[in-house]
Amino acid sequence: MLQLVADGLVVGSVIALGAVGLTLTYSILRFANFGQGEFMTWGAYFAVSTLAFVLAVTGGGVMEPLGPFSFGWQLIVAMLLAAALTAILALVVDWLLFRRLRRGNAITLVIASFGAALALRNLVQFLYGTLPEYYSREIQIAIRLVPRDVMGGLRVTPDQMLVIGLTLVLMLALQWLLTRTTLGRAMRATAMNPALARVAGVDVEGVIRATWVIGAALAAIAGVFVGITLQIRPMLGFDLLLPLFAAAILGGIGSVRGAVVGGYIVGLAESLSVPLVGAEYRAATAFAVLIGILLLRPNGLFGARA
Amino acid sequence: MTAALEMAAIEGGYEPGLPILRGASLSVAPGEIVALLGPNGAGKSTLVKAAAGLVPVWSGRVMLGGRDITGLAAHRMVHEGLGFVPQTENVFANLSVLENLQLASALVARKRRLDLGRMFELFPDLDRQRKLEAGRLSGGQRQMLAVARALVASPSVLMLDEPSAGLSPKLVGVVFERLKAVRDTGVTILLVEQNVKAALAIADRAVVLVEGRERLEGPAAELVNDPRMAALYLGAAA
Amino acid sequence: MEILPVLNYLAFFMVFAGIFAVMALGLNLQWGFTGLFNVGVAGFVAVGAYASAILTGPPEPERFGGFGLPILVGWLGAMLLSGVAAFVVAVAALRLREDYLAITTFGIAVVIQLVATNAQGLTGGPFGIQSIPRPFVEALGTGFVWNLAYLGLVALVLGLAWWALERLVASPWGRVLRAIREDELAAASLGKRAAAFRLQSFVIGCMLMGLAGALYAHFVGYIAPEDFLPILTFQIWAMLIVGGSGNNAGAVLGAFLVWAIWSVSGNLIREVLPAAEQARGAALQVVLIGVMIAAILVLRPRGILGERATVSRHAGKD
């Protein structure tokens, strides 16, 4: 039981990071981006390449684990580089595709994101192949936090704890950005009323670019987290897409705080449902959550405005 | 003397081939309050939105203090010194009163920024509601905030679209008094209004727009009793 | 070169193109005529295919079904079941924002894929269902003649679907659909009735997809989860967008054209690339489809044929 909760929190962190990007692009660009999952995949694979690059540059080509973790500082650098590259990728896709369709109907953007996701996913497969990859082959020793006879016990690896901790730090940083900086206020203003934002002097195209950068960077970091705690596969992001949508809608689409809470709820629901429905149907849980929320509270748990 | 704001033979609209503005012209002298009047659907809102960069201008010119600003992106207009208060949804409802003003202030160059403290002096009601979400303000306070938001960027010309809409007659009086106070600080005002009487009471001059063209203009005091006014309004209604 | 294998391949190609065309017609009713965005095409196709296979197949000890019913019953069952699945989705998502339907249909396709892969007792799991009966096979054998006969059958179904859709779209029902799609005011004034119209359109479209799934199952003779991956959804979308949505002729033309591009590029990859690189080549082929969808949206948003001129001037805005 405890173990399932802990696993759910790790998955929930990844979902929360991805769902925040989804909800941001939804509220500012006004469309459901089916490509969000691919930014996770690309982030994870970019980090494979940037890690190789960092290791080559710093000499030796080997990564000494940092303290209790399975990886060294090089992976942190690689992750930041991957986040930057993924942000650039998002800007390029926007420039090539979405920017040209913004004047039309929002659903055209959804279809376009669908096509872009397909192309991006298979491009990864083309470039990196389909075999799973890992950042580190180090075996990690899980720390036993709760003995086995208390609620089934709890063992957590340092990597997993780091993922949860970093996610919370990132979310606090994002919250600070949105409420305390001019960029954040401009983003919230644009989400509320783009025409008024322009009249007030907001460069809306600039805000859109910032939104892509933030959303894609968070997705990339989430992708790297999947790579650290599980493995890196071309379907990594696609398989998370349904949980991302479920989390974003659960939290009330457009609400950053809601997406974080929604992410953890979906992560926990998935994890806790495993003993009930079996691991193979784990992904269906997100769908059940989604249908439930659409039927009962379509504006999400925290969404007040219709 | 150069006009503070001049629109010359503006043609434009929302969809290609469907002109709403058909050669509209008007001019506002520095320090003036000009009322832009006309029947419903005449294109008054469209004209000010076109000047603000929200509606495409197909031909004609918009000059601000002698500089050609035709076709500039809407967010650049603010930096040029043209302020605009739309008719509805004119505050960021999800931001607090203070954040509304902070945002507007942060977006313009430092030397343009008006001190937020002075703004709160001008609108004491807002001072008491700094932390409140703008969406929860009363109608009159919301209108004040919308004006304050535009003023923070210290515009040389301020365009307002029906600031009296939805307000009680008493509140209309209060808002218009504030507008006069704003004008007295040196801001030129173009005021779109349905409320002809109230508008003519504070305006120096008025322009009447019908079907996307100006049809009548003159000093406000003279237009109040001009029979042609009624004819234009009725003619459009018939 | 012998002529028979070429003809046989051609018949094969045409059967598949025809089946895709039925799916594209269903999607066209939803998207082209009603503006409903369905990202779960593969799921509804799978429901139809499995339903018909289970209803008509021979009994198997390990698996539910194998009722050995007539094939026509299987096809009707396929339509019925995919219609029911569509109804469930529509009730949850149709009254909400339009992109919620996209997300929900995406979700149901994922779940259907999970069921197909894991519910061994129903779907045969990863190995799927074998020995699905093929019509007339006793009389015609499995050669070229049978392919040709099946092609006739597919053409008949496609023709019927076309005819029915054209009638539907031209009827008052179809005019209301377009009014709802183009004019939010009209939709709002119809209120609950508008929702009912959209639901009907969505369900009928999905029933066509289910029927196409059944056509596929009884042609190939066996089905497995990997026949209904999201790539199928993308292909149908590419067909509709290339041909021009809102136009049945466009949907059918797009089906044949995209399937031709797909087949030719697939053959090319098999010929040109060494065995070890085939998987990567296939990935590149999918990239091509994705880029094609995106490029057409940007460069030629109405597709090759575009919407028929009977529709009002708002058509291009969708």
Ligand SMILES: Nc1ncnc2c1ncn2[C@@H]1O[C@H](COP(=O)(O)OP(=O)(O)O)[C@@H](O)[C@H]1O
């Ligand atoms: N966003 C819009 N899109 C298309 N047409 C519009 C839009 N807004 C206004 N119109 C049309 O432009 C014309 C003028 O409207 P408007 O400028 O609002 O008039 P006024 O402010 O004088 O009442 C009207 O016919 C109206 O239907």
Ligand SMILES: [Mg+2]
């Ligand atoms: Mg107006």
